[in-house]
Amino acid sequence: xxxxxxxxxxxxxxxxxxxxxxxxxxxxxxxxxxxxxxxxxxxxxxxxxxxxxxxxxxxxxxxxxxxxxxxxxxxxxxxxxxxxxxxxxxxxxxxxxxxxxxxxxxxxxxx
Numbered sequence: 001x002x003x004x005x006x007x008x009x010x011x012x013x014x015x016x017x018x019x020x021x022x023x024x025x026x027x028x029x030x031x032x033x034x035x036x037x038x039x040x041x042x043x044x045x046x047x048x049x050x051x052x053x054x055x056x057x058x059x060x061x062x063x064x065x066x067x068x069x070x071x072x073x074x075x076x077x078x079x080x081x082x083x084x085x086x087x088x089x090x091x092x093x094x095x096x097x098x099x100x101x102x103x104x105x106x107x108x109x110x111x
Contacts, residue, residue: 002027002102002111005037006092016093016106025111027095032087042080045094048101051079054091061088 004020006013008031020027030037045054055073056062062070073079083089095103095111103111 001097003030003096004028005030005032005041005090005094005096007031007033007088009033010092012092012106016095019108020111023108032090037084037087037090039080039084042083042090044099045101046076046080049104051076053104054083054094055079055089056091059088061086 002020002025004013004016004027006016006029008014008029017027017029042054051073069082073082091104093103093106094101
Protein backbone atom coordinates (compact mmCIF):
# COMPACT_ATOMS: atom_id res chain seq x y z
CA UNK A 1 0.00 0.00 0.00
CA UNK A 2 1.34 3.39 -0.98
CA UNK A 3 1.33 6.35 1.38
CA UNK A 4 1.34 9.74 -0.31
CA UNK A 5 2.59 12.63 1.82
CA UNK A 6 1.77 16.18 0.87
CA UNK A 7 -0.66 19.07 1.20
CA UNK A 8 -4.18 18.73 -0.19
CA UNK A 9 -4.32 22.17 -1.82
CA UNK A 10 -1.05 21.62 -3.74
CA UNK A 11 -1.53 21.30 -7.53
CA UNK A 12 1.19 18.64 -7.74
CA UNK A 13 -0.58 16.58 -5.08
CA UNK A 14 -3.89 16.96 -6.91
CA UNK A 15 -2.25 15.64 -10.12
CA UNK A 16 -0.63 12.78 -8.21
CA UNK A 17 -3.84 11.67 -6.49
CA UNK A 18 -5.83 11.95 -9.73
CA UNK A 19 -3.27 9.78 -11.55
CA UNK A 20 -3.18 7.18 -8.78
CA UNK A 21 -7.00 6.98 -8.69
CA UNK A 22 -7.32 6.75 -12.48
CA UNK A 23 -4.77 3.90 -12.48
CA UNK A 24 -6.65 2.06 -9.70
CA UNK A 25 -3.69 2.24 -7.33
CA UNK A 26 -4.51 1.92 -3.64
CA UNK A 27 -3.01 4.59 -1.42
CA UNK A 28 -3.38 6.48 1.81
CA UNK A 29 -3.01 10.25 1.74
CA UNK A 30 -1.25 11.97 4.63
CA UNK A 31 -1.79 15.73 4.62
CA UNK A 32 1.04 16.97 6.79
CA UNK A 33 -0.41 20.46 6.88
CA UNK A 34 -3.51 19.07 8.66
CA UNK A 35 -2.13 15.89 10.26
CA UNK A 36 1.39 17.07 11.01
CA UNK A 37 4.63 15.31 10.28
CA UNK A 38 6.77 13.68 12.93
CA UNK A 39 10.47 14.12 13.52
CA UNK A 40 10.78 10.33 13.24
CA UNK A 41 9.21 10.30 9.77
CA UNK A 42 11.53 12.98 8.41
CA UNK A 43 14.54 11.33 10.08
CA UNK A 44 13.57 8.06 8.40
CA UNK A 45 13.35 9.81 5.02
CA UNK A 46 16.72 11.42 5.61
CA UNK A 47 18.19 7.97 6.26
CA UNK A 48 16.94 6.94 2.79
CA UNK A 49 17.77 10.01 0.71
CA UNK A 50 19.82 13.19 0.66
CA UNK A 51 18.33 16.18 2.46
CA UNK A 52 18.65 18.32 -0.69
CA UNK A 53 16.12 16.08 -2.46
CA UNK A 54 13.55 16.64 0.29
CA UNK A 55 13.80 20.44 0.49
CA UNK A 56 11.52 22.11 -2.06
CA UNK A 57 13.63 25.03 -3.24
CA UNK A 58 11.15 25.89 -6.01
CA UNK A 59 8.21 26.53 -3.67
CA UNK A 60 6.88 29.75 -2.25
CA UNK A 61 7.76 28.75 1.33
CA UNK A 62 11.46 28.44 0.45
CA UNK A 63 11.40 31.66 -1.56
CA UNK A 64 9.87 33.47 1.42
CA UNK A 65 12.78 32.47 3.69
CA UNK A 66 15.35 35.09 4.49
CA UNK A 67 18.75 34.74 2.86
CA UNK A 68 20.09 33.88 6.31
CA UNK A 69 17.58 31.03 6.73
CA UNK A 70 18.36 29.68 3.25
CA UNK A 71 22.09 29.80 3.92
CA UNK A 72 21.61 27.96 7.23
CA UNK A 73 20.34 24.82 5.44
CA UNK A 74 23.68 23.05 5.11
CA UNK A 75 23.10 19.46 6.24
CA UNK A 76 20.49 16.90 7.25
CA UNK A 77 20.09 18.29 10.76
CA UNK A 78 19.52 21.90 9.71
CA UNK A 79 17.13 20.76 6.94
CA UNK A 80 15.26 18.55 9.43
CA UNK A 81 14.70 21.39 11.89
CA UNK A 82 13.42 23.75 9.21
CA UNK A 83 11.14 21.09 7.65
CA UNK A 84 9.64 20.44 11.09
CA UNK A 85 9.10 24.17 11.59
CA UNK A 86 7.76 24.68 8.04
CA UNK A 87 6.41 21.41 6.60
CA UNK A 88 5.58 23.19 3.33
CA UNK A 89 9.33 23.09 2.65
CA UNK A 90 9.10 19.34 2.05
CA UNK A 91 9.05 18.51 -1.65
CA UNK A 92 5.72 17.08 -2.73
CA UNK A 93 4.78 14.37 -2.91
CA UNK A 94 6.86 11.94 -0.92
CA UNK A 95 5.51 8.49 -1.75
CA UNK A 96 6.30 5.47 0.41
CA UNK A 97 5.63 1.80 -0.08
CA UNK A 98 5.95 -0.25 3.12
CA UNK A 99 7.96 2.52 4.78
CA UNK A 100 10.44 2.94 1.93
CA UNK A 101 10.52 6.04 -0.26
CA UNK A 102 9.65 5.13 -3.85
CA UNK A 103 9.30 8.66 -5.22
CA UNK A 104 9.95 12.29 -4.31
CA UNK A 105 8.22 14.79 -6.55
CA UNK A 106 5.75 13.79 -9.22
CA UNK A 107 6.19 12.04 -12.50
CA UNK A 108 4.24 8.80 -12.94
CA UNK A 109 7.22 6.96 -14.40
CA UNK A 110 8.65 4.45 -11.97
CA UNK A 111 5.51 3.67 -10.00
